[in-house]
Amino acid sequence: MDIFSKIQALREELNQHNYNYYVLDNPTISDYEFDIKLKELQELEAKHPEYFDENSPTQRVGGAITKNFQTVQHEHRMYSLDNSYSKEDLLDWEARAQKILGNVPMEYTCELKYDGASISITYENGILKRAVTRGDGFQGDDVTNNIKTIKAVPIKLKGDFPEKFDIRGEIILPFAGFEKMNQELIEIGETPYANPRNTASGSLKLQDSTEVAKRPLDCLLYSLIGNNLPIKTHFEGLEKARQWGFKVPVQSRLVKSMDEVLEFISYWDKHRHEMPYETDGVVVKINDLHQQEELGYTAKSPRWAIAYKFKAEQVSTRLNSISYQVGRTGAITPVANLEPVQLAGTVVKRASLHNADQIEKLDIRINDEVFVEKGGEIIPKIVGVDLSKRKADSEVTKYITHCPECQTELVRKEGEAQHYCPNYYGCPPQIIGRIQHYITRKAMDIEGLGGETVALLFNNGLVANYADLYELKKEQIIPLERMAEKSAENLINGIEKSKTVPFERVLYALGIRYVGETVAKKLAKHYKSIDNLAAASLSELILVDEIGEKIAQSVIEFFDDKENKAIIERLKQYGIQLEISAEQDTTVSDKLLGKTFVVSGVFAKFSRDDLKKAIEDNGGKVGSSISAKTHFVVAGENMGPAKLEKANQLGIPIISEDDFIVMIHE
Structure with missing residues (x-):
């Protein structure tokens, strides 16, 4: 056997042993024998560098250094899931799906929800090409070098895999590995990690992949994403993924009814603590x-999936005091300062009290013994008071009447739960908060400028709004605390670079109340420039997809304000992108302007996403469900029977994809 053949044979053998050990949990050789073979391969590769292969098992030990993790756009968006907490929530979800699909038979896949860091891994021709964190769902960080060190992630696939696809999963840290890592830290006098989830997530952003390789991370895969995949059901996808070499949890079940779903939930609610990972x-x-395609997505979540959350862990502790925080919009949030207590793997010292109504409803008082939960296992919240331990002299909590920062009298609009400080341009936390929002990654993404530095610049009188950032000079920044020439230079460069950020993100960065990322994209696409948006009337704004009266009114108020107008004029002078550039504008025509389309079925000439894009690029609007406002239904094969019936009832024209092509080319 020649050298190259020997190297290839060893690689194949070691890949198989890795799969047996880390995926099947069924090793066929000892660790010692594996190490001997790995060492033999390392020596052969060192002597024959001409046969180097980045996908060799020897490369899993790491070694690559990533100084800055590149931001990568997800080809297929990573949505979040809606949460449910009761049988009623699940039945409501099922009823909503049935209403859209038309009471057709439905099967369900039940999978345990693992608590880790979400990952999307792209494979091309069976080779791992890229691994990207969830990020904001639209884009994430390229952590390929670190993911390759995780033995459960196949570098090379086997079987009848598609030419290109993404697979989604969760990077987790098993309890045993987490405890071992912490024991090693304790032995050398270091602070142990707080919980497995945060440790797994933090591991993905370590710059040295050699350090990642030392951590006993695991990867559980749960979803195939791509065009024209060789599967018809989600469960079939899980089985295919196993055949190709992925570690897919065996606990997943295919069930025929909601009763079986509830049985699965009931079983794992009792047995989840037997699992080697957090769930x-x-x-x-x-x-x-x-059916998933027919149901589609809301702005944030798929309509065809839902997460049932087990009841949160609860502890009791003493409420020492209540403080009040002022947000960038002026909203006041009361915060409970607690006697520190261990909860779901972390030490909790503070919890949100939401608003005055919540405090009154629960009758929360200083020095009460309170029950604390982690809402969705993340944000601690007070859910009740142990009245049996309340002191006789306790006093009813009186909500503050004036801003804790600027002493302005608070206001509370009718129908709103929160109090607000109306001192929009004079209240320091609001000013700092708006600038901090402006520089965030999803907004202007200004490198070299963090939240603390914004506060430092404001407190030193260098900025009073986000337009002031563009007048900063290096000489003004260097004398500040914790600043040096290099950091000042990076900050100025980061501000300059933000002038290329596209209009939709600038619009989000402005911090208009209720205008989040999705709404900003809708408004930018519809109005194309800040001037057009500023000139829009309330009735015009409401007609835009997903823009209700509350959002529309907020936009009107923002552009009616003289100071906001002055700031925007300054941003124009500094060269900020306040209109969609020719490269970004995908509009082809306005032939479909004012027309709403619903897409249903499977198409031969378009993917569903491409068809929806073609509608929007020609000025039309894509609706998620058929109503009296729908103008056309574009129907493919296997159109949903409920949509067909609804369209016929309402007399809405049903057209084919060929009819649609004619329509846009007329």
Whole structure:
């Protein structure tokens, strides 16, 4: 056997042993024998560098250094899941799906929900090409070098895999590995890690992949994403993924009814603590991929999936005091300062009290013994008071009447739960908060400028709004605390670079109340420039997709304000992108302007996403469900029977994709 053949044979053998050990949990050789073979391969590769292969098993030990993790756009958006906490929530979800699909038979896949860091891994021709963190769902960080060190992640696939696809999963840290890591830290006098989830997530952003390789991370895969995949159901996808070499949890079940879903949930609510990883619920998905396509997505979540969250862990502790925080919009948030207590793997010292109504409803008082939960296992909240331990002299909590920062009298609008400080341009936390929002990654993404530095600049009189950032000079920044020439230079460069950020993100960065990322994209696409948006009337704004009266009114108020107008004029002078550039504007025509389309079925000439894009690029609007406001239904094969019936009832024209092509080319 020649050298190259020997190297290839060893690689194949070691890949198989890795799969047996880390995926099947069924090793066929000892660790010692594996190490001997790995060492032999390392020596052969060192002597023959001409046969180097980045996908060799020897490369899993790490070695690559990543100084800055590149931001990568997800080809297929990573949505979040809606949460449910009761049988009633699940039945409501099922009823909503049935209403859209038309009371057709539905199967469900039930999977345990693992508490880790979400990852999307792209494979091309069976080779791992890229691994990207969830990020904001639209884009994440490229952590490929670190993911390759995780033995459960196949570098090379086997079997009848598609040419290109993404697989989604969760990077987790098993309890045993987490405890071992902490024991080693304790032995050398270091502070142990707080919980497995945060440690797994933090591991993905370590710059040295050699350090990642030392950590006993695992990867559990749960979803195939791509175009024209060789599967018809989600459960079939899980089985295919196992055949190709992925570690897919064997606990997943295909069930025929909601009763079986509830049985699965009930079983794992009792037995979840037997699992070697953290699990905080069950994900329920409608199994048929065609039905998933028919149901589609809301702005944030798929309609065909829901997460059932197990009841949160609860502890009791003493409420020492209540403080009040002022947000960038002026909203006041009361915060409970607690006697520190261990809860779900972390030490909790503070919890949100939400608003005055919540405090009154629970009758929360200083020095009470309170019950604390982690809402969705993340944000601690007070859910009740142990009245048996209340002191006789306790006093009813009186909500503050004036801003804790600027002493302005608070206001509370009718129908709103929160109090607000109306001193928009004079209240320091509001000013700092708006600038901090402006520089965030999802907004202007200004490198070299963090939240603390914004506060430092404001407190030193260098900035009073986000437009002031563009007048900063290096000489002004260097004398500040914790600043040096290099950091000042980076800050100025980061501010300059932000002038290329596209209009939709600038619009989000402005911090208009209720205008989040999705709404900002809708408004930018519709109005194309800040001037057009500023000139829009309330009635015009309401007609834009997903823009209700509350958002529309907030936009009007923002552009009616003289100071906001002055700031925007300054941003124009500094060269900020306040209109969609020709490269970004995908508009082809306005032939479909004012027309709403609903897409249903499977198409031969378009993917559903491409068809929806074509509608929007020609000025039309894509609706999620058929109503009296729908103008056309574009129907493919296997159109949903409920949509067909609804369209016929309302007399809405049903057209084919060929009809649609004619329509946009007329």
